[in-house]
Amino acid sequence: METNSILETIQMISEEKLDIRTITMGISLFDCIDSDGEKARQKIYNKLMTKAKNLVKVADQIESEYGIPIVNKRISVTPISLIAAASGDKDYVAYAKTMDKAATELGIDLIGGFSALVQKGYQSGDVKLIQSIPRALTETSRVCGSVNVGSTRSGINLDAVGQMGQVVKDLAKVDPVNCMSLVIFANAVEDNPFMAGAFHGVGEADCVINVGISGPGVVKSALEHVKGQPIDVVSETIKKTTFKVTRMGQFVGDLASKALGVPFGIVDLSLAPTPNEGDSVAEILEEIGLESVGAPGTTAALALLNDAVKKGGVMACEHVGGLSGAFIPVSEDAEMIRAVTAGNLNIEKLEAMTAVCSVGLDMIAIPGDTTAETISGMIADEAAIGVINNKTTAVRIIPATGKKVGDEVEFGGLFGKAPVMAVNTNSPANFIHRGGRIPAPIHSFKN
Amino acid sequence: MKAILTVLGHDQVGIVAKVSTKLAELDVNIIDISQTLMHDNFTMMMMVTWDDATNFDTVKDSLSELGKATGLDIRIQREEIFDAIQKL
Structure with a gap:
């Protein structure tokens, strides 16, 4: 019996908050398409209830027997804009309600896939889906939506x-809190288990299990042992630590996939923070040597962290996928919130950070009077970073209606609270109103 | 079923006795045991096995009851999770 390694594992789980952030079952809805919307929704409901019948039970059992917390059980489905398009329905709110009903009855935390892929243009279903988003996400509690507006191969759809x-x-x-259920992507991935951006891609199998791991606290704690040592040691330490963390994801995914009789898709080896103390990505950056996240050097430290996480994780599991890297959602990270409140971190620095980490401007509250065009400008900037750098980027921002810089928006639970951040108020309206499509970037002559 | 039992808490008379009596009642066999004091904190690890017919949760629940009664942190986890993280 190797007591030291047993104690190390127990410490990682109980003190450093290593957890499985989510087991997400991806379910294809292509066989639910019907020209009659009512029939399509009935088929969707039946398929979700059948495929995910045991998901919560199996996850709870794994959690109990192995002592590893599994924070969320989730489902992702084929983008509804593709499934509902054949129905002739005028809006797709009823589809979101069907998803919500199934998720509630199954005990699933979140269900993603109220989504459209419009990087190059709209099909009829995309138009209706996007129009339905405000009502769909307001009138349901567990449904998440996403829209992909750009890709490296096709450019950015400015419309x-x-x-x-x-x-x-x-x-x-209606309620600023609803905005946390909507992500606007460039280069969206098809096997992402994390919400709000999860959907089940068209190239995926009928049903798969994807696992998202987390554990910023474990990395932070490991780095505390290498204070003052060269940056190479920091990188090595992160790699070794994320290797262990990712092994846990592979292990749990294997167990869940066998117990459910569903193929194991991927492990998403992301460092996803929570508002709990000691579960913060910003704290890792500060442990690397920054007085506060946001200081000059932040982007470099984050680039090293993101890269080392991937390097450590890819060897630890059979298939890596999803977003895989470090997340920087402001409201979900206690140290990020502190840095913003203290004036050490602004949106411009966060934007720079998104160029080197997974995802993008995430869970950021902005003043309620920010115009739609300004928000579009922020989306366009993030999409450009993703499209040019061949990576996924996303925007999940919350216009805090009736609030101004310095106020706070409370989301509760895993989602934390967001201090309202200042946004540059110079208008990009004429640029946005041009519409059309920004062409795909050239893939040579890179500088 | 093979599992690792860990007991953490303030040192007191009879911890090993109480835990092993409970395990015997549950028909759980101890195959390895290690015990130490770290800064006055009692730390014990046991590798245990039992017949698959006995439900994991039954064992787990009666051990946590014992933990509550004695003021000790008693946890039990299936062994494979430690191998998954620590061994290639």
């Missing part, structure tokens, strides 16, 4: 960018 700025505003008008 969609313009429209999504307004959708975010409309969603915030």
Whole structure:
């Protein structure tokens, strides 16, 4: 019996908050398409209830027997814009309600896939889906939506960018908190288990299990043992630590996939923070040597962290996928919140950070009077970073209706609270209103 | 079923006795045991096995009851999780 390694594992789980952030079952809905919307929704409901019948039970059993917390059980489905398009329905809110009903009855935390892929243009289903987003996400509690507005292969759909700025505003008008269920992507991935951006891609199998791991606290704690040592040692330490963390993801995914009789898709080896103390990505950056996240050097430290996480994780599991890297959602990271409140971190620095980490401007509250065009401008900038650098980027911002810089928006639980951040108020309206499509970037002559 | 039992808490008379009596009641066999004091904190690890017919949760629940009654942190986890992280 190797007591030291047993104690190390127990410490990682109980003190450093290593957890499985989510087991996400990806379910294809292509066989639910029907020209009659009512029939399509019935088929969707039946398929979700059948495929995911045992998901919560199996996850709870694994959690109990192995002593590893599994924080969320989730489902992702084929983008509804593709499934509902054949139905002739005028809006797709009823589809979101069907998803919500199934998720509630199954005991699933979140269900993603109220999504559209419009990087190059709209099909009829995309138009209706995007129009339905504000109501769909307001009238349901567990449904998450996403829209992909750009890709390295096809450029950026500026019409969609313009429209999504307004959708975010409309969603915030009812309740700003609803905005946390909507992500606007460039280069969206098809096997992401994390919400709000999870959907089950068209190239995926009928049903798969994807696992998202987390554990910023474990990395932070490991780095505390190498204070003052060269940056190479920091990188090595992160690699070794994420290797162990990712092994846990592989292990749990294997167990869940066998117990459910569903193929194991991927492990998403992301460092996803929570508002709990000691579960913060910003604290890792500060442990590397920054007085506060946001200081000059932040982007470099984050680039090293993100890269070392991938290097450590890829060897630890059969298939890596999803977003895989370090997340920097402001409201979900206690140290990020502190840095913003203290004036050490602004949106411009966060934007720079998104160029080197997974995802993008995430869970950021902005003043309620920010215009739709300004939000579109922010979406366009993030999309450009993703499209040019051949990586996924995303925007999940919350216009805090009726609030101004310095106020706070409370999301509760895993999602934390967000201090309202200042946004540059110079208008990009004429740029956004041009519409059309920003062409795909050239893949040579890179400088 | 093979599992690792860990007991952490303030040192007191009879911890090993209480835990092993409970395990015997549950028909759980101890195959390895290690015990130490770290800064006055009692730390014990046991590798245990039992017949698969006995439900994991039954064992787990009666051990946590014992933990509550004695003010000790008693946890039990299936052994494979430690191998998954620590061994290639």
